[in-house]
Amino acid sequence: MDFEKKEHPEFPTVNKAHVEQVIVPELSQWCLTNGVALASSENVYTAVAAPTTVFPTPVPRAAYQSAKQLQKPFNKLYAQIANSKWLLKETKSLAKADPEFTGRLFKLYEDRTAKSKQTLKYGIFRSDYLIDHKTASVKQVEFNTVSVSFGGLSSKVGELHSYLNVMGKYDVAGKSFYEPGELHVSESIVFLVKALAAALTLYKVDTEDTAAKREQDDKVVLFVVEPKELNLYDQKLLEYNLLKLYGINSLRATLDEVKTEFTYGRDNRLVHKKTGKEAGVVYYRTGYDVRDYAKEDHWDARGFLEESFAVKAPDLSVQLAGTKKIQQLLTEDKVISKFVDDAKTKKELMDSFVKIYPLDNSEQGKLGKKLALEKPENYVLKPQREGGGHNVYKKDIPAFLKGIKEDEWDAYILMELIDAKPTTKNFIVRDGKLSTEPIISELGIYGSIIFDGDNIHMNDYSGSLLRSKLVSSNEGGVVAGFGCIDSMYLMD
Amino acid sequence: MDFEKKEHPEFPTVNKAHVEQVIVPELSQWCLTNGVALASSENVYTAVAAPTTVFPTPVPRAAYQSAKQLQKPFNKLYAQIANSKWLLKETKSLAKADPEFTGRLFKLYEDRTAKSKQTLKYGIFRSDYLIDHKTASVKQVEFNTVSVSFGGLSSKVGELHSYLNVMGKYDVAGKSFYEPGELHVSESIVFLVKALAAALTLYKVDTEDTAAKREQDDKVVLFVVEPKELNLYDQKLLEYNLLKLYGINSLRATLDEVKTEFTYGRDNRLVHKKTGKEAGVVYYRTGYDVRDYAKEDHWDARGFLEESFAVKAPDLSVQLAGTKKIQQLLTEDKVISKFVDDAKTKKELMDSFVKIYPLDNSEQGKLGKKLALEKPENYVLKPQREGGGHNVYKKDIPAFLKGIKEDEWDAYILMELIDAKPTTKNFIVRDGKLSTEPIISELGIYGSIIFDGDNIHMNDYSGSLLRSKLVSSNEGGVVAGFGCIDSMYLMD
Ligand SMILES: Nc1ncnc2c1ncn2[C@@H]1O[C@H](COP(=O)(O)OP(=O)(O)OP(=O)(O)O)[C@@H](O)[C@H]1O
Ligand SMILES: Nc1ncnc2c1ncn2[C@@H]1O[C@H](COP(=O)(O)OP(=O)(O)OP(=O)(O)O)[C@@H](O)[C@H]1O
Ligand SMILES: [Mg+2]
Ligand SMILES: [Mg+2]
Ligand SMILES: [Mg+2]
Ligand SMILES: [Mg+2]
Numbered sequence: 001m002d003f004e005k006k007e008h009p010e011f012p013t014v015n016k017a018h019v020e021q022v023i024v025p026e027l028s029q030w031c032l033t034n035g036v037a038l039a040s041s042e043n044v045y046t047a048v049a050a051p052t053t054v055f056p057t058p059v060p061r062a063a064y065q066s067a068k069q070l071q072k073p074f075n076k077l078y079a080q081i082a083n084s085k086w087l088l089k090e091t092k093s094l095a096k097a098d099p100e101f102t103g104r105l106f107k108l109y110e111d112r113t114a115k116s117k118q119t120l121k122y123g124i125f126r127s128d129y130l131i132d133h134k135t136a137s138v139k140q141v142e143f144n145t146v147s148v149s150f151g152g153l154s155s156k157v158g159e160l161h162s163y164l165n166v167m168g169k170y171d172v173a174g175k176s177f178y179e180p181g182e183l184h185v186s187e188s189i190v191f192l193v194k195a196l197a198a199a200l201t202l203y204k205v206d207t208e209d210t211a212a213k214r215e216q217d218d219k220v221v222l223f224v225v226e227p228k229e230l231n232l233y234d235q236k237l238l239e240y241n242l243l244k245l246y247g248i249n250s251l252r253a254t255l256d257e258v259k260t261e262f263t264y265g266r267d268n269r270l271v272h273k274k275t276g277k278e279a280g281v282v283y284y285r286t287g288y289d290v291r292d293y294a295k296e297d298h299w300d301a302r303g304f305l306e307e308s309f310a311v312k313a314p315d316l317s318v319q320l321a322g323t324k325k326i327q328q329l330l331t332e333d334k335v336i337s338k339f340v341d342d343a344k345t346k347k348e349l350m351d352s353f354v355k356i357y358p359l360d361n362s363e364q365g366k367l368g369k370k371l372a373l374e375k376p377e378n379y380v381l382k383p384q385r386e387g388g389g390h391n392v393y394k395k396d397i398p399a400f401l402k403g404i405k406e407d408e409w410d411a412y413i414l415m416e417l418i419d420a421k422p423t424t425k426n427f428i429v430r431d432g433k434l435s436t437e438p439i440i441s442e443l444g445i446y447g448s449i450i451f452d453g454d455n456i457h458m459n460d461y462s463g464s465l466l467r468s469k470l471v472s473s474n475e476g477g478v479v480a481g482f483g484c485i486d487s488m489y490l491m492d
Numbered sequence: 493m494d495f496e497k498k499e500h501p502e503f504p505t506v507n508k509a510h511v512e513q514v515i516v517p518e519l520s521q522w523c524l525t526n527g528v529a530l531a532s533s534e535n536v537y538t539a540v541a542a543p544t545t546v547f548p549t550p551v552p553r554a555a556y557q558s559a560k561q562l563q564k565p566f567n568k569l570y571a572q573i574a575n576s577k578w579l580l581k582e583t584k585s586l587a588k589a590d591p592e593f594t595g596r597l598f599k600l601y602e603d604r605t606a607k608s609k610q611t612l613k614y615g616i617f618r619s620d621y622l623i624d625h626k627t628a629s630v631k632q633v634e635f636n637t638v639s640v641s642f643g644g645l646s647s648k649v650g651e652l653h654s655y656l657n658v659m660g661k662y663d664v665a666g667k668s669f670y671e672p673g674e675l676h677v678s679e680s681i682v683f684l685v686k687a688l689a690a691a692l693t694l695y696k697v698d699t700e701d702t703a704a705k706r707e708q709d710d711k712v713v714l715f716v717v718e719p720k721e722l723n724l725y726d727q728k729l730l731e732y733n734l735l736k737l738y739g740i741n742s743l744r745a746t747l748d749e750v751k752t753e754f755t756y757g758r759d760n761r762l763v764h765k766k767t768g769k770e771a772g773v774v775y776y777r778t779g780y781d782v783r784d785y786a787k788e789d790h791w792d793a794r795g796f797l798e799e800s801f802a803v804k805a806p807d808l809s810v811q812l813a814g815t816k817k818i819q820q821l822l823t824e825d826k827v828i829s830k831f832v833d834d835a836k837t838k839k840e841l842m843d844s845f846v847k848i849y850p851l852d853n854s855e856q857g858k859l860g861k862k863l864a865l866e867k868p869e870n871y872v873l874k875p876q877r878e879g880g881g882h883n884v885y886k887k888d889i890p891a892f893l894k895g896i897k898e899d900e901w902d903a904y905i906l907m908e909l910i911d912a913k914p915t916t917k918n919f920i921v922r923d924g925k926l927s928t929e930p931i932i933s934e935l936g937i938y939g940s941i942i943f944d945g946d947n948i949h950m951n952d953y954s955g956s957l958l959r960s961k962l963v964s965s966n967e968g969g970v971v972a973g974f975g976c977i978d979s980m981y982l983m984d
Contacts, residue, residue, distance in 0.1 A: 025536070028536070028537045029724065029728055032529060032538070032725070033526075033527035033539075033725050033729065034525075034527070035524075035526070040538065044924065045524075045540065045541055046524070046532065046538050046539065046541075047525075047529075048537065049537055049538075166741075168769075172766065172767075173768065174764070174766070174767030174768075175767075218667075232521065233521070236522075237525065240522075240655075243655070243659065249658075249659055249666075274664065274666070276665065276666075277660075277666055431537050432536065432537035
């Protein structure tokens with residue numbers, strides 16, 4: 001069928017009463033029946049709908065396309081960094097500035113990573129962007145190389161918005177508001193699982209003699225998770241699809257459980273004691289934050305996994321490639337040029353960067369310090385941390401820096417703030433309640449890469465994510481309560 | 493691939509600690525992500541997992557097959573009853589004995605049903621059985637002709653049990669316990685929707701000129717529902733599949749909302765005022781119990797729907813065909829012979845009946861009264877009611893009967909209790925808590941029939957349901973708290 005291009009406003013024109021009475025109940029019910037849920041902190045046997053927007057948020061199709069184009073080059077770039085001696089050198093000096101976390105990760109890397117006989121490396125990445133208001137182009141916020149989340153929920157929220165549209169809930173007359181093709185459903189729930197399955201297959205090829213044997217064995221993916229994960233269902237959606245689409249079983253273990261539940265088999269194969277199943281892929285949904293290693297045992301468990309024969313997503317080299325410091329260094333032409341030969345690709349990658357300064361004693365570092373103290377309102381200060389809640393924003397920067405010793409400043413980077421345009425006509429629903437505050441949306445592009453030295457076995461775009469946060473909040477933690485999962489209305 | 497027939501016990505041999513620690517969390521999470529949920533009475537924006545069994549319950553494959561075989565003849569039998577003058581005669585006299593409910597339904601039937609120009613009738617039925625312990629044959633508990641529920645949840649619980657099996661949760665060594673083909677997944681979530689779509693198509697054929705026009709129009713299915721339905725998600729699952737599999741939109745309205753939200757168009761077409769959409773099929777998930785008509789307005793709303801041009805599932809003739817009284821009368825050879833010519837079919841149907849007595853002044857009625865007073869422990873006394881909680885069991889019968897006037901006894905039937913074997917090795921999970929009491933399982937077979945006088949447009953088996961209840965409870969209300977949704981392990 002051919003659809004005539006229909007012009008319509010950026011947002012449905014239904015009023016707030018319609019949203020409250022018609023859309024919110026339908027939306028909440030859909031969420032609660034389709035896994036768009038968070039575990040309830042009070043009772044694990046109930047679920048609450050995850051926070052979402054009511055409408056998809058408009059994103060220029062060109063911006064999404066360009067971010068998507070960048071993903072494979074970024075995947076490859078970070079794979080090369082993970083393989084490089086340069087990473088070790090830089091991380092070694094960063095480890096001194098941040099002994100508490102980068103230092104510990106690096107020590108574990110030195111002690112154990114190389115002891116594993118597994119040469120396959122695997123990255124599940126997410127490159128996050130804001131859309132610069134003036135140029136309508138995507139600017140990178142950060143590149144995550146460990147425990148990227150929301151790939152399950154993202155696809156589901158796309159389906160949710162499509163459902164509401166086709167059911168006529170976005171229109172008082174009950175018609176569809178958006179045309180087919182305008183609403184984007186992220187492929188992440190399928191593509192991330194595809195990459196996990198591919199990694200497991202490569203693990204098997206490497207370790208088994210015949211294809212027939214590979215078919216029959218029951219190697220599994222181990223999800224390494226937090227003890228009380230509220231974002232549980234995002235993970236379960238991937239587990240379900242892994243089974244449904246590829247017949248692959250998964251196991252879950254916290255860092256506390258790893259060493260009691262698993263043992264080493266031949267060549268340090270990771271064997272589940274109770275069932276004898278072999279975990280061929282270790283998929284981390286924890287381990288990215290210093291708080292994840294509250295006990296020495298947790299470091300030990302990470303080391304145990306690191307030294308095992310399993311393919312790690314990620315191993316420590318890949319995880320360490322994702323520090324904010326590396327991100328800052330890559331904005332320097334001479335650094336990125338070490339890894340990216342093709343001039344066009346390099347330019348495209350660099351076009352997505354905003355200015356990032358070190359706070360060391362180099363020329364750029366001196367400039368960074370000056371800007372941090374004198375023009376802080378244009379910047380965000382970031383430590384070598386992941387998971388939200390660690391950054392220092394704008395006018396808080398000078399006092400923060402003055403509160404720590406200057407030789408510790410080196411552990412931070414100073415990043416230009418991206419000027420994204422707030423959206424004013426969407427709503428966030430959380431626990432059935434509406435917020436009408438303006439929101440800022442951050443586009444995430446998932447990527448998967450499996451490599452063995454220079455040999456790249458798979459390098460894929462793996463779907464997208466749109467997260468939206470209240471303008472009034474610096475950060476958009478979905479589980480923490482400031483952000484929500486959104487989806488894209490792709491505007492031409 | 494060929495599977496060698498593997499002998500295994502009727503139930504997995506995992507211990508209670510394994511069930512609690514390994515199965516229950518996995519089961520609850522699957523339920524909460526896949527719509528096996530009940531609305532929470534406290535907060536509509538949370539869901540609780542619906543009660544289910546931990547394992548599928550063994551059912552002889554032959555018993556299931558024979559119940560399935562009976563469905564089309566039963567559908568046809570009840571369609572013929574709905575068409576018959578005999579039904580009107582019998583219902584008229586029943587109306588006198590039960591003026592409060594049957595009387596009201598019958599009056600509405602007389603006043604309004606024939607005024608509708610719609611000649612298509614549509615039944616969504618469920619015939620319920622217990623398996624007689626001695627003969628291992630299915631015996632009919634009742635035949636429901638209105639608002640049969642759990643078709644959505646039933647399929648999902650089958651998937652749940654299959655998921656737990658394939659994920660190795662039923663086995664300490666993490667292997668599958670059941671063989672492929674042993675676990676039955678009810679087709680109801682698809683087949684009930686298929687019948688709704690077929691009814692809507694027939695409605696359109698009847699009323700529109702061209703096939704092209706039919707493709708484009710946006711006629712919908714109206715779900716008539718209770719105001720605070722805890723079993724909401726069972727219904728939503730059907731709505732979602734109706735859209736997903738057939739592109740058909742649905743609307744929902746309570747009996748309170750029907751007349752404010754809908755109006756009559758040409759030929760009493762049921763038109764949604766706000767959107768102008770036409771409801772071609774009215775699907776009742778309320779209206780089966782006297783409590784559903786708390787106000788006169790509710791009767792009026794039912795009449796308004798009845799007189800409309802929409803195809804009703806069911807209209808009052810079909811609903812009234814499902815009284816317990818009709819069920820009792822059908823156990824008499826001379827009655828069932830009016831409707832079923834084929835001797836073999838008649839025998840098969842009658843083989844599924846247990847003895848049911850009237851409590852009137854006929855010979856059988858006198859015997860019934862005697863048995864009710866003298867041997868009550870073998871019987872259940874049933875009024876003309878649906879939805880659970882109305883029956884009187886065993887030793888409570890004499891006192892109950894003595895408490896009402898003898899000329900009201902006629903509104904009850906006395907039914908022989910079916911002796912089903914309790915299952916002792918399953919568990920019921922409700923709110924994450926286990927019950928280890930023995931259970932009794934009731935097999936339901938869904939059926940759909942669309943007919944126009946003697947012309948049968950569709951007559952289908954529409955899936956199955958296994959509900960299990962605590963032996964200690966007379967009835968197994970799932971939402972009320974005594975029963976749960978189960979699935980079948982089909983034993984050869
Ligand atoms: N340069 C920037 N311009 C504007 N906003 C920014 C910038 N950098 C960060 N932010 C905001 O702060 C949030 C957190 O920053 P960032 O993603 O770098 O931290 P993080 O701790 O790695 O978070 P996570 O890994 O949980 O996403 C971003 O999601 C964005 O909303
Ligand atoms: N003849 C019987 N033998 C054994 N148990 C019976 C018999 N009849 C009814 N029961 C038990 O009582 C329950 C309720 O009976 P029945 O289904 O006839 O009532 P109802 O009010 O129509 O219920 P609903 O329509 O909600 O299923 C049955 O599910 C079954 O557990
Ligand atoms: Mg981030
Ligand atoms: Mg990050
Ligand atoms: Mg019943
Ligand atoms: Mg009934």
